[in-house]
Amino acid sequence: DQQVKQNSPSLSVQEGRISILNCDYTNSMFDYFLWYKKYPAEGPTFLISISSIKDKNEDGRFTVFLNKSAKHLSLHIVPSQPGDSAVYFCAARAYNTDKLIFGTGTRLQVFP
């Protein structure tokens, strides 16, 4: 039972354009959401997070949007850069547990 879903396994975007990565979840007890970026041969690194009491969080070129009614969150990268090419994982945590539940990842490729 995949509680956190990233339905797009890959995404290709031109440099300078916006990248939008999507994530859906099924567990209404999730109250904290995170995005991680992973380069080959490295572990995932934390990118940005959002609490369920907010609907938007911004950090430089990265913005995460949360739509609780739709159980959907998205990561926007503007403008996209070739160095953003990586696998992006969204993750969620329920308020009554310390466990992080990860999605299956979306491979983003930013081309010149």
Add this chain to the structure above:
Amino acid sequence: KAGVTQTPRYLIKTRGQQVTLSCSPISGHRSVSWYQQTPGQGLQFLFEYFSETQRNKGNFPGRFSGRQFSNSRSEMNVSTLELGDSALYLCASSLQSSYNEQFFGPGTRLTVL
């Protein structure tokens, strides 16, 4: 400050064997979590250790076990290896729990033949 280190980085085993993977967390971090990453499945949570005690556990069979030492270093053991155990095993450390930022190691790539 040194990051999370995992050893070995690559491992090849055959079916039926057992394997032990090691993780050294960032100094001062007391929580260590283990994940299995396979294509199409993302990162699947295995277990979390804090102060030498398993605090959380994922939905993996009993062949997967772990432990944590007094210096917070952690080991993960998989017995009676199956072909499906081939994966990247990632370790993450945090100060107290996943409510603190988790820092991941580079992972151990296990191949079961």
